[in-house]
Amino acid sequence: MIDQGKSKRQEIKMLNRKLLEISGVLNVESFDSEEFLLETECGFLTIRGSNLHIKNLNLEQGLVAIEGLVNDLTYLDAHAPGKSSGFFGKLFK
Template sequence: MNDQVKGQKRQEVKMLNRKLLELSGVLNVESFDSEEFLLETELGFLTIKGQNLHIKHLNLEQGLVAIEGFVHSLAYLDGTSTSKSKGLFGKLFK
């Protein structure tokens, strides 16, 4: 895309009726279950919470993820604070 500045990180989030979420700029899927996903993106860690969540499409080479289910929330974790990430990891792996 021509409007992207060289070296600038970019992420697109597209949601349809809270039932389909498409994301670009995804580096890794850290963890997931039917109620919560933790994704590492170019802009930091992103949590997605909802019900009956599952991966519809995954292509990490292109950085694309599509998630189906009922989405309650999307939240970025502060990339400069490791304590928040560790707290979330601790909750996920109890």
């Protein structure tokens, strides 16, 4: 669970759509070569692409590096208006 008393901070760096470095990662929920689901300080984040794989993982420091072709970065917000069937809605049908 994200601690609301703590200041949320996250940095995302991408180099040529082939290397993605993310800080503020709390957990890697799931991943395969086409999609990652990360729990971050700022909410759940999906990364979609092709040939994706973890280059570096350090959850103690909250750092993840992903290599491959990145096509999409999306934050999943269950409380956003007009988004009743997001990722979790599809997951728990």
